[in-house]
Amino acid sequence: MARHIYSCPLRWSDMDAFGHVNNAVFLSYLEEARIDFMFRLAPADGPSFKGGSVVARHEIDYLRPLVHRYEPVTIETWVTRVGTASTTVSYEVKDADATYVRASTVVVPIDLETGRPRRLTAEERELLEQYRDEAPESSEPSEGAVAA
Numbered sequence: 001m002a003r004h005i006y007s008c009p010l011r012w013s014d015m016d017a018f019g020h021v022n023n024a025v026f027l028s029y030l031e032e033a034r035i036d037f038m039f040r041l042a043p044a045d046g047p048s049f050k051g052g053s054v055v056a057r058h059e060i061d062y063l064r065p066l067v068h069r070y071e072p073v074t075i076e077t078w079v080t081r082v083g084t085a086s087t088t089v090s091y092e093v094k095d096a097d098a099t100y101v102r103a104s105t106v107v108v109p110i111d112l113e114t115g116r117p118r119r120l121t122a123e124e125r126e127l128l129e130q131y132r133d134e135a136p137e138s139s140e141p142s143e144g145a146v147a148a
Helices: 023-041 122-129
Strands: 004-008 052-062 073-082 087-094 099-111
Touching (some): 004 023, 023 099
Antiparallel strands (some): 052 099, 087 099
């Protein structure tokens, strides 16, 4: 099982009035990890992943609050489904002591000229399959967990 590892710094402005990272900020963290994953998976000079993509769906389980600190969190990213015209990317936001978020995103490639969805190429599917693993187990939030 191959997973992409992204080290995500926390910003002071990521916190909300309750003193932990705001739930909406996690979407930005996931985007940063996903973009880093996709660009490292297929370099810009390669034939794959030309054009753009759109997010069709996000699903997030907030497991415990994450408070600001100077050490980054680790975001593990991998693929849980490869379809003909979409793929599902899963994530765990964690450190050595805890998992804060488990999430998944359905990504649809688009043709930038037409603005319409397109099918994944055979080469794109092959690259994505190298990072394929099972979806994370669904978890109930830990006692005392607070989602902003």
